[in-house]
Amino acid sequence: MLSLFCFLSCLVVPSCSARPGIDFVVPAVAFSLTADYGIAALHLTNHSSVTLAKIDGGVGYKAFMRREDALPPDPWLCFLWRSCTRKPDTDAAETMINVLKASAMQYFGTSFCFVDIAMPDATQGNYQREIFEAAVRTAGLRQPNPSQNAGLVAVLANDPTDVELPDGQIVLAIDYSRSSLNLDLVCDDAGVLDRRRHEYIPNIGADSPDPTHLDAVDVAIRRILLQPFPDCPSWERTGHKKINHIVLYGDAIDNEAFIQAIKNVLGTGLVARARVREPVFGVALSLAEASYRGQNSIDFKGEAAFGCRWRSGLYAQNAGEL
DSSP, rough: OHHHHHHHHEEEEEEEOOOOOOOOOOOOOEEEEEESSSEEEEEESOEEEEEEEEEEEOOOHHHHHHHHOOOOOOOOHHHHOOOTTTHHHHHHHHHHHHHHHHHHHHTTOOOOOOOOEEOOOTTTTOOHHHHHHHHHHTOOBBBBBEEEEEEHHHHHHTTTTSSOOOOOOEEEEEEEEEEEEEEEEEEEEEEEEEEEEEEEETTSSSSSSSHHHHHHHHHHHHHOOOOOOOTTSSSSOOOOOOOOOOEESTTTTTTTHHHHHHHHOOHHHHHHBBOSSTTTHHHHHHHHHHHHHHHHHTTOOOOOOOTTTOSSSSSSSSSOOO
């Protein structure tokens, strides 16, 4: 968990500086993998950011992202007998990763070696995390940091950079999309984040055919707000017993019925002060920025796949500015 704090803190801590003694830095790539689509974003050496692609997932991808129970592990050498039980999900994940990878390669005009990824639930042992991480390796890429929970990235991306953050904030991150609801209750101690509760519910998004699906949204938010709040590990005890602010992200957060539903639970004032930064692309953009700072810091020790650096034009001093 400490590595997660240090990685994400590069978004707000200026000490994540470029490695001394070198004449070049490298751009960074990040993928945000949602229930319906994947997004690729870059952070470039001129400190600008680029959103490259928003790729809609096919039927197989959407089924994979909604799967609650993991498929049985593949038998050894199953590919020889075409009996790999997880093939539908691995195919879906690999297709998405490869399309996003191709968009970055087209932009760079060359290959690259590292990508950071975020998803609704990147808890260790999560089935989707396991499949995506394998897909990244199969694509010849390596992750410089552990897979990230999208809610944590969204919270830090929405921390103000022009004011000093107070200690001991409790934040509710709400991702409401066409297809799903993703909730994270987060301790934010001046930019050090810890997720204390999480709930990810597919099929109750804005496109739900059930006219009462917002009742399920109401119930889910009330459930994640049940008192007492879990203690935050970076504090001696949780002093706050209420939500200090909320972060909204996702492709349907401007849905009027949804806004009214969360006002009924959280109050008009808290919702009016909600932090919203690039609700669709913000996670990928912020993750790319954090990855850029990490990869160009003195502490970076990531190892590329064999031969990747040799084949790429990004990792040589004459690579130019990208």
